[in-house]
Amino acid sequence: MKHTLVLLLLISQMILTQTCSAQDEPFIARPYLQIGRTPSPETLQLLWHAPETSNDWTVEYQVDANGSWKKTAMPTSIRVAVAGIEPHRVFQTALTGLTPGNKFNYRVLKAGKVVFTAEGQASKKADQPYRFVAFADIGAETSAQKKLASRAYLAKPDFVVVPGDIVYERGLISEYRSRFWPIYNANQVDTTGAPLLRSVPMIVAPGNHDTDTRDLDKYPDALAYYYYWNQPLNGITGTEGGPLVPTMTASAENRKAFTDAAGEAYLKMSNYSFDYGNAHWTVIDSNPYVDFTDKALQDWIAADLASAKEATWRFVMFHHPGFNSAREHYEQQHTRLLSPIFEAGKVDVVFTGHVHNYQRSFPLTFVPDKKGVLLVSSMGAKMARGRVVNGQWKLDKSFNGKTNTNPRGIIYLVTGAGGQTLYNPEQNNDPDSWQRFTDKFFSNVHSLTVADVDGKNLTIRQIDVNGKELDSFKVTK
Numbered sequence: 001m002k003h004t005l006v007l008l009l010l011i012s013q014m015i016l017t018q019t020c021s022a023q024d025e026p027f028i029a030r031p032y033l034q035i036g037r038t039p040s041p042e043t044l045q046l047l048w049h050a051p052e053t054s055n056d057w058t059v060e061y062q063v064d065a066n067g068s069w070k071k072t073a074m075p076t077s078i079r080v081a082v083a084g085i086e087p088h089r090v091f092q093t094a095l096t097g098l099t100p101g102n103k104f105n106y107r108v109l110k111a112g113k114v115v116f117t118a119e120g121q122a123s124k125k126a127d128q129p130y131r132f133v134a135f136a137d138i139g140a141e142t143s144a145q146k147k148l149a150s151r152a153y154l155a156k157p158d159f160v161v162v163p164g165d166i167v168y169e170r171g172l173i174s175e176y177r178s179r180f181w182p183i184y185n186a187n188q189v190d191t192t193g194a195p196l197l198r199s200v201p202m203i204v205a206p207g208n209h210d211t212d213t214r215d216l217d218k219y220p221d222a223l224a225y226y227y228y229w230n231q232p233l234n235g236i237t238g239t240e241g242g243p244l245v246p247t248m249t250a251s252a253e254n255r256k257a258f259t260d261a262a263g264e265a266y267l268k269m270s271n272y273s274f275d276y277g278n279a280h281w282t283v284i285d286s287n288p289y290v291d292f293t294d295k296a297l298q299d300w301i302a303a304d305l306a307s308a309k310e311a312t313w314r315f316v317m318f319h320h321p322g323f324n325s326a327r328e329h330y331e332q333q334h335t336r337l338l339s340p341i342f343e344a345g346k347v348d349v350v351f352t353g354h355v356h357n358y359q360r361s362f363p364l365t366f367v368p369d370k371k372g373v374l375l376v377s378s379m380g381a382k383m384a385r386g387r388v389v390n391g392q393w394k395l396d397k398s399f400n401g402k403t404n405t406n407p408r409g410i411i412y413l414v415t416g417a418g419g420q421t422l423y424n425p426e427q428n429n430d431p432d433s434w435q436r437f438t439d440k441f442f443s444n445v446h447s448l449t450v451a452d453v454d455g456k457n458l459t460i461r462q463i464d465v466n467g468k469e470l471d472s473f474k475v476t477k
Contacts, residue, residue, distance in 0.1 A: 026050055026110050028088050029181040032197035033120055034230035035159070039274045041100035041123045044201060045092055045230045046072075048108065048116075052079065052087040059093050061106035061120075069107075072096075080227055080261040083220035083254060085173050090227060098122035101130075101158075118198040124158055126278040126310070129454035133157040135418035135447075136207065136319065136353020139167030141179040144446035145419025146192050147465050149183050153194035155450050155463075159276065160200060163353040164207025164286070164319025166225065168420065171210040173221035176228065204229055205283045206270055207319040207353060212287060216250035216258055226262035226269060233264060235271035235283075236300040243291035245270070246383075271297075273304045277453060279315055280308030284338075286318035286352075288384040292337040293371050301338060305345025312456060312477065314347045321352035322389070323361050323412045325434040325441055328423040329354055331375060332386030339366040342410055348458070348475065353416035356423040357443035358462050360414075360471060363396040363407030364437050393437055401473025411475070412437075415449045415462070422446065442470045 029049035036045040046059060060069040072093040081087035098104055101124045108116040124130040133152045138145055152160060167175045184202070186193030196202070204210075206225055213222040238244030245267060250258065259266060270285035282304050290297070308314055320329070322336035332354070342350065343365055372389035396408040416423075425444040427433045434441050446465040451458065456477040462470040 026054060026115055028177070029228075030185050030198065031108055031116055031118065032185055033199070033201045035123070035201045035203060035232075035274060035276075036094070036230050037232055039123065039232065039276070041125045042096065042098050044095045044098065044120065044122065046095055046106065047090060047092045047228070047230055049088055049090050049228075052081070052089055054089065054110070056111045057091060058109040058112070059095075059106060060109065061095050061104055063097060063099055063102075063104055065103070065105065078227070078261055078263060080173070082173070082257045082261065085221045092230060095120070100125040101128045118195070120198070121158055121200045123201075124277045128277060129452070130158040130277045131156065131450065131452050132159050132161060134161045134163065134351050134413075134415050134449040134451065136163040137165040137356050137416045137420040138162060138418035139165070139175065139179045140420040141168075141183070142419050143191070144465050146183050148418060148446060148448050149186075149196060150189050150191065150194045151463060151465065151467065152448055153189055153196045153199070157200055157450070160196065160202040161281075161317055161351065162202060162204040162418075163317045163351050163415065164205045165209045165353055165416075165420070166204050166207065168209050170213040170219055170222055171224055172213075172219060173224045173227070176224055203231060203274070203281075203283075205317050205319055206285050206287065208287050211270070211285070212289075214246060214248045216248055216254040218249075220254050220257070223258060223262070223266075226265045229265075229269065231269055232272040232274050233268040234273060235268065235304075236297055237267050238270070240267065243294040244285070244297060246289040271300070275308075275311065278311060278455070279313035279453060280305075280311035282314070282316045284316065284318040286320040286335050288320070288332065288334060288386045292334050292387070298338070298341055302341050302345060305341070305347065308345075313453060313458060314345060316342060316347050316350045318350075318352060320354045320386075321359070321412060321414045323364070323435070323437050324355050324414060325359060325438040326355045326357060326424045326427060326443065327433075328356075331388055333372065333389040334387035336366060336389040336391065337368055337372065337387070339368065339410070347410050349460070350410060350412045351449070352412070352414050353418070355414050356416045356420050357441070358415055358417050358447050358470065359438055360440040360473070361412040361437045362439045363399050363409035363411050364393045365409045366393045367391050395437055401475070405474045405476040407475060413449065413460075415447070417442070417445070417447045419446060440471045445470070
């Protein structure tokens with residue numbers, strides 16, 4: 001009886017300690033890693049969110065496990081003060097002088113007291129092998145999303161890419177707080193999430209659920225994409241109301257609150273590019289409000305790909321797939337217009353989402369018939385829903401990714417089974433319903449993509465939520 005009482009007291013104390021710890025935690029969003037505005041194998045950015053009144057922050061890190069602790073520069077912050085959300089600050093500081101590819105330790109102190117510790121992974125150089133995980137349509141607060149977060153963490157990637165729809169339904173601050181940060185930056189690895197974001201950087205592209213909601217009078221905490229991601233600003237800017245960016249609906253007060261917080265990220269972080277290892281990545285806003293017949297946009301994409309002269313691999317990431325066999329969103333083919341540019345730029349793989357399943361195309365080349373037929377959301381509406389783009393494609397069906405690993409054409413991947421409700425499971429075992437360009441199609445289980453790059457060898461595997469391999473192929477140069 002005495003031992004039982006002692007055990008109960010210990011359990012009660014543990015519960016009390018955990019409760020107090022949660023209540024005392026100074027973060028709104030715990031620290032997470034980013035590649036920053038000018039990515040480098042020796043540098044990463046550390047961000048966290050805290051109440052507006054929070055101050056006296058210090059960050060220390062060890063480049064080597066047994067090395068001395070050194071301080072970063074004093075953290076800076078932006079203030080986010082939009083209607084309906086308590087004002088808060090997004091803090092950031094740079095971790096510099098990292099050893100490419102190595103683990104490092106860091107800790108965050110508030111008023112001299114350590115309040116957070118973690119181990120991070122420095123980015124890789126061009127001559128180092130690396131692994132990344134890709135999945136889209138993720139922030140839906142489903143059990144599948146949470147399990148895939150753990151799968152992603154256990155895959156031990158060097159970074160994670162998300163081809164859009166980071167959080168549902170409208171890209172709101174409030175949705176990030178309930179459906180994103182607690183799952184991808186949890187304190188433990190289990191079926192509810194994982195400490196992924198604090199360990200490696202996540203790099204994201206805007207999807208329709210991230211940047212389509214532009215009525216800041218109705219949803220003043222929308223467009224949170226522009227507050228929380230520290231990514232390059234080296235892309236085409238565009239102007240609001242032009243061919244790349246639609247006009248916002250916002251009172252003067254709500255507009256000022258948004259632009260003050262978003263800063264230069266607004267209008268610049270929709271399209272950008274970066275290098276990681278021996279690969280060049282081009283990230284594009286593929287939402288239907290973008291006019292892909294715009295010459296300035298096409299020229300920027302072409303010039304960006306042409307600039308990657310030293311890259312062994314060229315990857316493109318955006319949300320809306322041009323080559324999709326699912327019945328859902330089949331009519332949204334507007335990104336097909338970019339295929340000739342991708343081919344001229346020697347793109348190897350295009351990563352997309354939007355369609356909530358996994359699809360892999362045969363290696364293909366495509367010649368569009370003119371500009372296609374623009375679709376609008378309803379009769380008489382001005383908002384574009386997409387564009388049907390017919391044309392001629394050539395398929396390399398000799399490529400099998402096993403004995404023949406040299407594709408003639410681009411491989412288009414849809415990795416949109418990251419957590420949201422699956423699309424068209426009835427097509428999973430019905431290849432007659434697939435388009436001729438589709439090689440693999442899995443629509444009855446949630447999954448993610450694991451890619452390994454080692455010099456001139458690329459291996460891609462699709463792993464489902466239960467750990468089963470659905471697909472794998474290899475590309476060599």
